[in-house]
Amino acid sequence: MTPPRGLNALHLHQGHPDFLDLPWYLPLEEWRLEVCPRLVEVPRGLSRHPVVFVSYGAHIYALKELPLSVGRREYEMLRGLEERHLPAVTVVGLARVRVPGEPGDEVAILLTQYLPSSLPYRVLFMNKGLERYRERLLDSMASLLVRLHLGGFFWGDCSLSNVLFRRDAGELQAYAVDAETSELHPKLSDGQRELDLLIMEENVTGGLADLAAMVELPPTLDVYATAPSIRQRYERLWAEINKELILTPGESYRIHERIRALNELGFSVGEVDLVASGDGSQLRMRTIVTDREYHRHQLHNLTGLVAEERQAALLLNEVRELKATLTREMNRSVPLSVAAFRWLDERFRPTLNKLERELGPAADEAELYCQVLEHKWFLSERAKRDVGLEVAVKGYVTLRREQPAPALLRSATEPLPGVVANTGTSPTDKQEAPSSERS
Structure with missing residues (x-):
């Protein structure tokens, strides 16, 4: 007798549920609320394979059914992206499910963590009011491809459905979702980048059509x-971070200017190559960019906080403002590390504690604080003076109470329509299933 469909093995990362209460004995297309109360609906792009979403408390996970070899390969690709700190969804684990009749009598189910407060480009483009965000959307998609290519990642399937975005301190941060057709290399050739861009153009044009x-x-x-x-946009950014400078004697200051310019774009500079040029009276300078997380690294080193790149840049600006204030008040230079400690102790933590008492816990503390700073800027512009953090906090609390579920993006006067996902409730009963392996 052929054994029925069921879970053979489950390889999971630590810090996530065991997923043993899910109906592994059914194909994903047949999962319904009656057999899986954890099912939720969230904004999604198109997929070649069956995909479902399940909630465990405040966290949502995506499950995608794939042929075993394809599932294993995508799992390794997503792990590689994580190890290289590239912007992509986080892979949680890989299940092997017994399916008689499939190659090897098994299929894979890839488990990834749903990116909180995110939307696929395809869903956003179906919303009215897009005009205000067009430039930022296209810039963030181009920036994503630059970051992936710098990290040696050939995507092979960039499309409106395979890119997620979420807000990052008023800007947009894009993330890769699928990696079925992808490759990881130490470095991409110009030909590989060209092919990836051609695929992107074809997919995006087809998706818009x-x-x-x-x-x-x-x-x-x-x-x-x-x-x-x-x-x-991609080519402009790629040219900017890879351009070479010709230095003449006495122009060593341009090395530091170049590094600062790249840092302001968010890129970390790992190495600087200086090579003799021409008759030896000039040097050719080339910078080796490592990632676009310069401000994230700096903020974490100063405060221990983990934030997105744009969030970190905004928070660091406030730390530097406090440093200037302390320097003026104390009439002596104050190290940035001292200002960071004072900022964390006197501004960041007290503000978040007050917001938690008024509004409840925040899923993303850095983004919440950045929204308060944005509201402070708006109030100050309207009042033609700096209204201060306390007034901004009170105003923000009032705004949130009037709009309990604000859109993911908003302008000073008008929000962008968004989709609010129902996270569902978590059942307490569990079905019998084989024990899982954890890594």
């Missing part, structure tokens, strides 16, 4: 001009 057949796209989102615009 499909959307245009379903909804009326904004005039600024041209079906045939958008993908080339992303490519142009």
Whole structure:
């Protein structure tokens, strides 16, 4: 007798549920609330394979069914992205499910953590009001490709469905989702980058054409001009971070200027190459960029806080403002580390404690504090003076109470419509299943 479908093995990372109460005996297409109360609906892109989402408390996980070899390969790709600190969804584990009749009588189910407060580009492009965010959306998608290529990642399937975005201190941060067709290399060749960009252009144009057949796209989102615009942004940024400078004697200061300029873009500089040029009276300078997490690293080193890149840059600006204030008040230079400690102790923590008492715990403390700073800027602009942090906190609490579920993006006067996911409730009963392996 052929054994029925069921869970053969489950390889999981620590810090996540065991997932043993899920109905592994059913194909993902047949999972319904009646058999899996943890099922939730969230905004999603298109997928070639069955995908479901389940909630465990405040966390949501995506499960995708794949042929075993493809699932193993994508698992390794996502692990590689994580190890290289590249922007992508976090892989949680890989299940091997017994399915008689499939190659090897098994399929893989890849488990990833759903990125909180995120939306696929495809879903966002179906919303009205996109015009205000078009430039930032295209810039963030181009920036994502630059970061992935710098990290040696050939995607092979960049599309509107495979890119997620979420807010990062008023800007947009893009993340890769699928890695089924991807490759990791020490470094990409120009040919590999060119191929990846061609695939992106074809996929994005095709995705927009499909959307245009379903909804009326904004005039600024041209079906045939958008993908080339992303490519142009990519090429400008790539050229900027890879350009070489010619230095003459006495221009060593330009080395530090170049590094600062790259740091302001968020890129960390790992090495600087200086090579003799021409007759030896000049030097050719080339910088080796490592990642786009310069401000994240600096903030973490100073405070221990973990934040997104744009969040970290905004928080560091406030630390530097406090440093200038302390220097003026004390009439002597104050180290940035001292200002960071004072900022953490006197501003950041007290503000978050007050917000937690008024609004409840925050899923992303850094983003919450950045939203308060943004609200402070808006109030100060309106009042034509600095209103101060305390007034901003009170105003922000009032705003949140009037709008309990604010949109993921908002401008000073008008929010962008978004989709609020139902996280569902967590059942307490569990079905019998084999024990899991943990790594």
